[in-house]
Amino acid sequence: xxxxxxxxxxxxxxxxxxxxxxxxxxxxxxxxxxxxxxxxxxxxxxxxxxxxxxxxxxxxxxxxxxxxxxxxxxxxxxxxxxxxxxxxxxxxxxxxxxxxxxxxxxxxxxxxxxxxxxxxxxxxxxxxxxxxxxxxxxxxxxxxxxxxxxxxxxxxxxxxxxxxxxxxxxxxxxxxxxxxxxxxxxxxxxxxxxxxxxxxxxxxxxxxxxxxxxxxxxxxxxxxxxxxxxxxxxxxxxxxxxxxxxxxxxxxxxxxxxxxxxxxxxxxxxxxxx
Amino acid sequence: xxxxxxxxxxxxxxxxxxxxxxxxxxxxxxxxxxxxxxxxxxxxxxxxxxxxxxxxxxxxxxxxxxxxxxxxxxxxxxxxxxxxxxxxxxxxxxxxxxxxxxxxxxxxxxxxxxxxxxxxxxxxxxxxxxxxxxxxxxxxxxxxxxxxxxxxxxxxxxxxxxxxxxxxxxxxxxxxxxxxxxxxxxxxxxxxxxxxxxxxxxxxxxxxxxxxxxxxxxxxxxxxxxxxxxxxxxxxxxxxxxxxxxxxxxxxxxxxxxxxxxxxxxxxxxxxxxxxxxxxxxxxxx
Numbered sequence: 010x011x012x013x014x015x016x017x018x019x020x021x022x023x024x025x026x027x028x029x030x031x032x033x034x035x036x037x038x039x040x041x042x043x044x045x046x047x048x049x050x051x052x053x054x055x056x057x058x059x060x061x062x063x064x065x066x067x068x069x070x071x072x073x074x075x076x077x078x079x080x081x082x083x084x085x086x087x088x089x090x091x092x093x094x095x096x097x098x099x100x101x102x103x104x105x106x107x108x109x110x111x112x113x114x115x116x117x118x119x120x121x122x123x124x125x126x127x128x129x130x131x132x133x134x135x136x137x138x139x140x141x142x143x144x145x146x147x148x149x150x151x152x153x154x155x156x157x158x159x160x161x162x163x164x165x166x167x168x169x170x171x172x173x174x175x176x177x178x179x180x181x182x183x184x185x186x187x188x189x190x191x192x193x194x195x196x197x198x199x200x201x202x203x204x205x206x207x208x209x210x211x212x213x214x215x216x217x218x219x220x221x222x223x224x225x226x227x228x229x230x231x232x233x234x235x236x237x238x239x240x241x242x243x244x245x246x247x248x249x250x251x252x253x254x255x256x257x258x259x260x261x262x263x264x265x266x267x268x269x270x271x272x273x274x275x276x277x278x279x280x281x282x283x
Numbered sequence: 284x285x286x287x288x289x290x291x292x293x294x295x296x297x298x299x300x301x302x303x304x305x306x307x308x309x310x311x312x313x314x315x316x317x318x319x320x321x322x323x324x325x326x327x328x329x330x331x332x333x334x335x336x337x338x339x340x341x342x343x344x345x346x347x348x349x350x351x352x353x354x355x356x357x358x359x360x361x362x363x364x365x366x367x368x369x370x371x372x373x374x375x376x377x378x379x380x381x382x383x384x385x386x387x388x389x390x391x392x393x394x395x396x397x398x399x400x401x402x403x404x405x406x407x408x409x410x411x412x413x414x415x416x417x418x419x420x421x422x423x424x425x426x427x428x429x430x431x432x433x434x435x436x437x438x439x440x441x442x443x444x445x446x447x448x449x450x451x452x453x454x455x456x457x458x459x460x461x462x463x464x465x466x467x468x469x470x471x472x473x474x475x476x477x478x479x480x481x482x483x484x485x486x487x488x489x490x491x492x493x494x495x496x497x498x499x500x501x502x503x504x505x506x507x508x509x510x511x512x513x514x515x516x517x518x519x520x521x522x523x524x525x526x527x528x529x530x531x532x533x534x535x536x537x538x539x540x541x542x543x544x545x546x547x548x549x550x551x552x553x554x555x556x557x558x559x560x561x562x563x564x565x566x567x568x569x
Contacts, residue, residue: 029478033375037387040372040449044394047405047446054408104298111294114287123295126302131500132555133310133548134507136524140544141309143531144316148327164305167298186287196287225398228510228524232531241400248404248514261401272396276389 055259073259083260086243090224093155093239097162098219102212104163105170105219109178110200114186124171131168138165139232146233153235161229166219173218173279177211178204210278217275221268240264313548316541324535337542347526347543354523355550357441358506362498364445369452370494374486376453377460388457395450403514406443410434410515435517443515444505452497459493460486499555506551523547 058068077083108127112120130138142161146153181204189199205212227241234242244261247253319325320334341347372391380387394402409416410433417433433439463486471481509524516522523543530540 029482031371033371033379036371037375040368041390044391044446044450047402047409048394048397050408051401051405104301107294108298111291111298115291115294117291117295123299126306127298129302130306132503132552134503134524134551136507136509136527137313137544137548137551138309140527140531140540141313142305144312144537144541145305145309148312160305164302167302190287196290221396225400227400228507231510231528241398244400245510245514258401258404261398261404265397265401268398269393269396272392273389276392 101166373456
């Protein structure tokens with residue numbers, strides 16, 4: 010266009026004039042307030058001196074946060090979730106990337122079937138998957154433990170890893186790989202030296218997403234966990250004791266700061282891709 | 284030299300093996316357990332006699348069927364509410380927010396990054412007899428004693444789950460709306476279509492696949508919910524998933540629980556297939 014910005018601006022203005030009068034911004038702000046209100050109440054509660062939430066508050070305290078450090082059972086559960094999350098996210102990212110590579114870079118019968126299989130865990134309700142794993146581990150006589158939770162979490166994270174890697178790999182020119190191989194690199198070397206560096210932010214984003222899926226997961230974990238609980242399962246078991254609620258919430262608020270940060274990093278990494 | 288062609292088994296093999304072993308086989312095991320005779324915690328080494336007794340029991344027990352229907356209805360309703368509330372938000376982010384859209388999107392997604400259990404607990408605190416809503420009502424002098432009905436009821440489950448899903452629900456719709464070519468809207472405006480005509484004839488049909496994707500991504504996890512009903516639903520608000528869990532914990536009856544899980548899986552897959560088919564047809568028609 011050589012005419013500059015004026016006609017374009019006029020055009021946009023014309024559309025602007027024709028807008029509906031639906032107050033969408035107010036709607037957005039209203040929903041946002043409703044979304045943050047309960048979380049805000051929770052946050053306030055973690056500083057509340059009493060063990061029940063009633064306004065006006067009895068007083069403010071940091072005791073709940075201090076007692077988090079002395080609660081070894083809770084810290085142990087958080088550590089368990091960390092281990093399961095790191096393990097299952099790593100495996101799911103590797104397996105999901107393999108599916109994405111196979112589907113996008115190879116032609117073979119059953120290509121779409123492989124992709125469908127990798128996305129399938131998304132359409133099975135977790136309670137059904139929980140039953141499925143429960144029966145499997147009974148059948149092979151595997152005691153339920155953090156390992157069985159990790160296996161379950163890998164399966165539910167594979168669709169996320171596959172779809173995230175697939176979206177980015179689809180935009181990567183295969184000619185780059187062809188060029189490397191024309192110059193004598195083997196395919197594994199090409200992947201390591203060409204594809205991996207270009208895909209690194211996406212892989213990290215996929216890994217973080219899988220980690221958060223695992224770290225927050227409870228419906229499947231309840232079926233699969235043994236005596237050593239993950240943090241959500243531990244939290245769930247403690248919820249019936251009202252007097253322990255403030256400590257639990259203080260710990261959960263601390264973890265929330267961690268997961269929110271990770272999510273923002275994952276989003277930022279993916280935004281750079283597009 | 285290791286070419287590309289020979290490396291396919293290396294890429295397709297491990298995920299295929301993993302998913303066969305830890306996804307396909309376990310799901311088939313539900314099917315196998317659901318048609319075997321006996322009840323209780325029957326192990327794999329116990330005698331294996333085929334029988335349809337468990338399906339007959341589920342389909343013959345009004346309480347189970349009622350709960351299955353209620354759970355399906357709740358999930359359909361919750362997915363509908365979440366989609367309807369998320370749709371205007373996605374529209375705002377796409378067409379009105381301008382250069383601030385990424386910021387507004389991030390603000391919307393932060394609550395979704397807060398632990399699921401924590402968000403459910405937040406509503407427990409809000410709705411409880413000594414909770415936020417009752418405290419505010421009492422402080423304002425509107426009520427003399429706490430309203431008990433708020434917590435431990437079916438509406439409490441519905442409110443909590445809609446709340447949990449709204450931020451996520453906006454994502455597929457937003458993605459679909461972003462793909463809409465603005466030139467189509469401009470062309471329609473040039474040809475005299477007003478804002479509502481443009482919405483109903485262009486934006487709405489083109490964003491429908493995203494809305495349906497949202498609908499099913501909320502419906503599928505919701506229909507199998509049992510954690511939220513256990514926390515805020517009480518005995519009146521339990522769902523079909525709570526009964527399934529019960530047969531694998533408190534009152535062990537694995538074959539019956541398997542039959543109930545199979546029925547839920549079948550129902551979910553049929554509804555999802557029907558829904559996704561309608562998306563594809565619309566895409567072809569467009």
